[in-house]
Amino acid sequence: MRYAETGFNLEVDLTRGNIEKVATDPKDTELYLGGLGTNAKILWDRVPPEVEAFSPENLLIFAAGLLCGTPAIGCNRTIVTTISPQTKLMAFSMMGGFLAPELKYAGYDKVILRGKSPSLVYLWINNDKVEIRDAAHLKGKGAIETAEIIRKELKQPKAQVAAIGMAGENRVFYASIEQGRSSASRGGIGAVMGDKGVKAIVVRGTQDINVAQPEAFMELTNEVMDYIQFRNDNPIPGVMPILAGLGSPQEMKVHDEKWHTENFNWGNSRTRRKGFWTDEIALEWMETLDNARTRLISCYNCPMTCGATISMPGLPTYMMKCFTKLTYTMAAYSDLDFGLRIAQRATEYGLDGFSAPQVMAFALELLENGILTDDDFPEMPADTEGRFYYLLDKIVRREGIGDILANGTYWAAKEIGNGAEDYAHNNIKKHEQLPLKLSMLNPIYYLMYCTGEKINITQIEGQFPQAPYPKKEHREAFVKDWHQVPDDKFKQYFVDWNPRGENSMPFYPTVDMCCDIVDWQEMMHYIDDALGQCAGLSSFPLKPPYHIHNYPKFISAGAGIEMDEDSLSKAAKRYRTLVRAINIRRGMRRKDETPPENHWKKRFPELEKELLDTYYKFKGWNHDGIPTKASLHELGLDYVGEDFVKRGILTVNEDVPSEEATA
Amino acid sequence: MKSQKTKKTIKTIKIDVDKCNGCRACEMICSAFHAEPKYSSNNPARSRIRIIREPLRDLYIPVYAGEYAVAECAGRDKYTIDGKEYDECSFCRASCPSRDEFKEPDSGLPLKCDMCEGEQEPLCVKWCMHDALLLEEREEEVDEPEPEDEQEELEIGLEALADKYGLEKVKDAMARISKKD
Ligand code: SF4
Ligand code: SF4
Ligand code: SF4
Secondary structure, three states: OOOOOOOOOEEEOOOOOEEEEOOOOHHHHHHHOHHEEEEEEHHHHHHOOOOOOOOOOOOOOEEOOOOOOOOOOOEEOOEEEEEOOOOOOOEEEEEEOOOHHHHHHOOOOOEEOOOOOOEEEEEEEOOOOEEEEHHHHHOOHHHHHHHHHHHHOOOOOOOEEEEEEEEHOOOOOOOEEEOEEEEEEOOOHHHHHOOOOOOEEEEOOOOEOOOHHHHHHHHHHHHHHHHHHHHHOOOOOOHHHHHHOOOOOOOOOOOOOOOHHHHHOOOOOEOOOOOOHHHHHHHHHHHHHHHHHHEEEEOOOOOOOOOOEEEEEEEOOOOOEEEEEHHHHOOOOOHHHHHHHHHHHHHHOEOOOHHHHHHHHHHHHHHHHOOOOOHHOOOOOOOHHHHHHHHHHHHHHOOOOOHHHOOOHHHHHHHOOOOOHHHHEEEEEOOOOOOOOEEEHHHHHHHHHHHOOOHHHHHOOOOOOOOOOOOHOOOHHHOOOOOOOOOOOHHHHHOOOOOOOOOOOEEEEEEEEHHHHHHHHHHHHHHHHOOOOOOOHHHOOOOOOOOOOHHHHHHHHHHHHHHOOHHHHHHHHHHHHHHHHHHHOOOOOOOOOOOOOOEEEEOOOOOOOOHHHHHHHOOOOOOOOOOOHHHHHHHHHHHHHHHHHHHHOOOOOOOOOOOHHHO | OOOOEEEEEEEEEOOOOOHHOOHHHHHHHHHHOOOOOOOEOOOHHHHHHHEEHHHHHHHEEEEOOOOOOOOOOOOOOOOEEOOOEOOOOHHHEEEEOOOOOEEOOOOOEEEOOOOOOOOOOOHHHHHHHOEEEEEEEEEEEEEEEEOOOOHHHHHHHHHHHHHHOOOOHHHHHHHHHHHHH
């Protein structure tokens, strides 16, 4: 018997309309856990680097994490993996909500889509009965609307639906997959779904999920529940509200947006508006949010209520979470009312809330600066808000200039030329980043921005405080009950960290300490992504209920796999390295691992070089960021090393081919 | 069966639909608690509490499994509360032929909330960290025959099977099973 997982994947060949239920190898679970880990293995095995995002050979994998569907609180992530049309690298966006547990209850760990359907279809998974159904009548329909229609036509109010909107259908490079209160947004995975001709995946499951050691598992779960209660009653003092508690950033609860509106940039990530947050605006935005928000809502088996249903007068209801609340508002220099209204339409279209507003602001900047002209925007309204709606519609339909903008700022700038590149200034690895520009280099964040392969800072940061408390006594108080650290040395790192003077940034934490800190932060995200755990109760917040000390026990008691801290860290390192290997094989190198040039005003090139050199070595990667044969061997990934040699990425005797040694 | 005066603890679960966030933790834990062995598996479709959850209409109703009904009822209710229209049968606790609620997914056997016999506190209440479900207990003197629980349960189960498969088939199956033994 398999525990926690079902032991089956659903393989769907869309070209032929063939569906197969395939048993998986338990050995793979031991090596790569599940979710992201086993997705990476499948992608490595089956999608060679020549395969492009919009090729029938590209796979689109929906995976439920290893512990999804068990009683583990907040373990509900669907990890969607494919090749991104925008970055041309591996994309592994995730979504919360209800789909992953439902998939488990239906009897599957993953749905693997390959090929392309000749016409628009949706996949209906009802336990053992799986059908590919016609979706012609859903063409052009909104993502939320689609879910409602399907539930009605199948008479299945309890079915969970993940759907794309028009953006995905038209292969917009930053199209999302929407699932009620959640979405998998980064990397353009919605475009791949559209390219495959799949409008929605619909799941209903009514079967059991087993755990290996019920008593032990429940004890662990009860501890997590108690700790959540404790943390809810004891927010972290001295940090801004969204960092004080657990959960995804509680944007739907928070009224005070001083920090975001005055520290993040407006427009095309350009302008910081100090003094923006006045009493008057605070009152106005509070009213807007209070009137719009019907209810705070949670994902499956989680008490944190990070999402909300939003009903703007005159518009259909939709659901929202996190920072999309402000991205449209700030990109358009507008107010919250506008932001919540346009987000309704953008959610139905199925668009990434980070990239889409930046692309629109970028287009308007190009117009302002004469790189694009009025002729490129026929009949565009004069006001910024009207222009945003105009651009939104053009982009998702790929009409006129929208067709170019639909590829994101990096590719659009290349196509437009004429100096447009300077305006696509906020990308890493061709992907739009948080609109944030700061003054002095932060060495920890430098490493995370460079090497993060989810290419979004929120998906690698967490755990370690973003800044030191001014007073040593506060830092000492903070570390007192900090049992989440993998090693006590992290406590000392923090206690000794001063905001100014000796032991302050950018030279403290030291290069070696930065490596330790970043490695820990990243590892926790990778573990979450394999287990299906929401980062909001784990890798993202300070002092979370899940950590490196209880995770191995969860895996042992849940999945019945012997696991301790060392073997878990090693497994995480194994599939983390495999993700890198996939990207290396696709051409990613050190030159791509750099934050936006203007992210910090004060840069320290020598220090930055030392940071990256040291971190690469620490990770077992060579000077160019390529995992070495020795480190691959240690992780049991010799097959990767052999492939690298065959492709000339590494040489037989040395790890670096001579011509690339100086890259 | 003789009738006698007994002290009985009446347990009421107070449901505040305004506090429900739709997480379905209650469904999950109920099914895990009733698994054999306890907590060895879970499956919300076996739960004795169901969340009717329709976010776009802002409907969130935790409903507990009550009595088994042989036939669906002819007269049904449809409520509108605070401008929100609830579907037919939304508040009904019956395990009834008209719907899938409160039945074991494979056998179709009816499910009924037993208030988590033997536990300090109903599990669904414990797991609802937002207090949408709260337990209230009070003592009452009741004039009641001792119910013969097991027998009653057995009969309800058999009746449901007979409804689903026909009495003859159930009889045949019983005959076959007894032969095997
Ligand atoms: S913490 Fe928030 S985002 Fe995460 S699972 Fe819970 S409700 Fe969902
Ligand atoms: S546990 Fe509570 S909040 Fe969650 S669905 Fe059940 S009743 Fe609602
Ligand atoms: S009280 Fe116990 S049996 Fe009844 S619904 Fe709640 S968890 Fe289930």
